[in-house]
Amino acid sequence: MDKNCGKTLSVWTDTFKVREFETLKENTEAEVCIIGAGISGITCAYLLATEGKKVIVIDDGNLGGGETGNTTAHISSVIDDGFSRMEELHGKDAANLASQSQRSAVYEIERIIQKENILCDFKKVDGYLFFKPDDTLFTEEHEAAMRAGMEVEISTSPLKSFEDHNTLKFPGQAQFHVLKYVSALAGAILRMNGKIFTGTFANRIEDSKENVIINTRNGFSIKTRDAVIATNSPISDYLAIHTKQSAYRTYVIGYKIKKNSVPVALYWDTEEPYHYIRVHPDEENDVLIIGGEDHKTGQEEDPEERFERLEEWSIKHFDGLTLPEYKWSGQVIEPVDGLSYLGKDPENSEHVYIMTGDSGMGMTHATYGGMLICDLIVGKENRWSELYDPKRITVKSAGEFIKEGANVLSQYVDFVTPGNVENAEDVNSEEGAVLRDGFEKFAVYKDSEGNVHKFSALCPHLKCVLHWNNVEKSWDCPCHGSRFDCIGKVLNGPAISDMKKISINETAK
């Protein structure tokens, strides 16, 4: 990322320096290559290495530098789309199996932490789900959660501002410092003779019956039997998966608060969009972490305003808050039927696997996903493989699928709308805007020295018009969530190439 491009900083990135790795500097081989060193790729690589597989992990950025570093790290088995919704979409048995996979992931994280002796502020906590007093979903959700095998009880709220809400309490949840966890797993991978390279961008995947070759932007290749695409949004897939899931931006603020002033637990409400809350015990203070205000990526004109709304909401719900110490945002991927896509990539051969569709529950998704993909690669039976098969079609989610498709199609109207500004001179310093010139649209960014960087405003994936994000200083695609930094470098797939550069005008001061 260009030094001029802003990026918000999470409490995890601020409080812990992750392990650093070298860039790949030669052609190499492995049994399995994992693209993406977030919690999904690292968990999968760790589990494969414990099975004796020779693994290589590559990442364009730093370890945990994607959405993993942006998380709030609730380790939760409470399915955020709701147990009743899962039953409606997939039936009671599948809802039960999904809930079992979530619980297994919480146990697996705890098992790994104990086995590897990881100090990552892991703590078992209760989870509380709040429903407005008149919300009829409360009883339905309680019963569906019990049917799904969850430990759940009707409770009072430990938070004053939710005392009038109906509350479900879910024991057996957990929380941790995610970067401490993935750093320790990376250390364990190295110890088991695995290799990790950062600053290494995969820009082409060649897939044949015999092997998979991952080509990197700096001109090297990794020859491997199996490849796992753990890039959050798969870069190996052009359409099949991206029509079945959507990218959302979500916002977080963190307040330093007096120790123990808010009980340490996980909290969620059922507003639309919902809020998610936890407490991170820091050295002298606690940090109250509040997230929410989600919207579809690239479909909010003023993302900065989302922080303002979140602050207003927080001040209304917690006493004594002043200014937040942290503000950050990130991206979650919502599958149309609420379940992750874990398994063989529908657009590739038998040996390319994807891990995607976290649904905002990426800590558990990465963990049962890692377990599942590891089983598939080493040839073990896995009881969740059919449930999460990326090829599945969920008939009952057809309505959602059509709605999402229509939303994507409606973005193409941007071809005929005017730009945000008439001329590049109208763009403020360190800001971007889209301008129209005849039939074409251009994305223009003015850096702190007044240089104007001009690109085609069309996303390299499927040509939707990109939107400027004033919080992250990035170009975001409203169709399938690709993102680019202020000077056009790709940050999030499905796009695998940078924005098309037109010019840099160094004279426009």
Ligand SMILES: Cc1cc2nc3c(=O)[nH]c(=O)nc-3n(C[C@H](O)[C@H](O)[C@H](O)COP(=O)(O)OP(=O)(O)OC[C@H]3O[C@@H](n4cnc5c(N)ncnc54)[C@H](O)[C@@H]3O)c2cc1C
């Ligand atoms: C604000 C926020 C709050 C959240 N809160 C929670 C929560 O409380 N609990 C929960 O369970 N989940 C939560 N989530 C979701 C969770 O954080 C994510 O699902 C999870 O971290 C995703 O991990 P990942 O490994 O799949 O992706 P990432 O961490 O994004 O890792 C993907 C990696 O792939 C790399 N990459 C991409 N393209 C390429 C390429 N071409 N070549 C090489 N490398 C590439 C990226 O650099 C990146 O490091 C939250 C997410 C956000 C944004």
Ligand code: FES
């Ligand atoms: S991400 Fe698909 S068109 Fe941009």
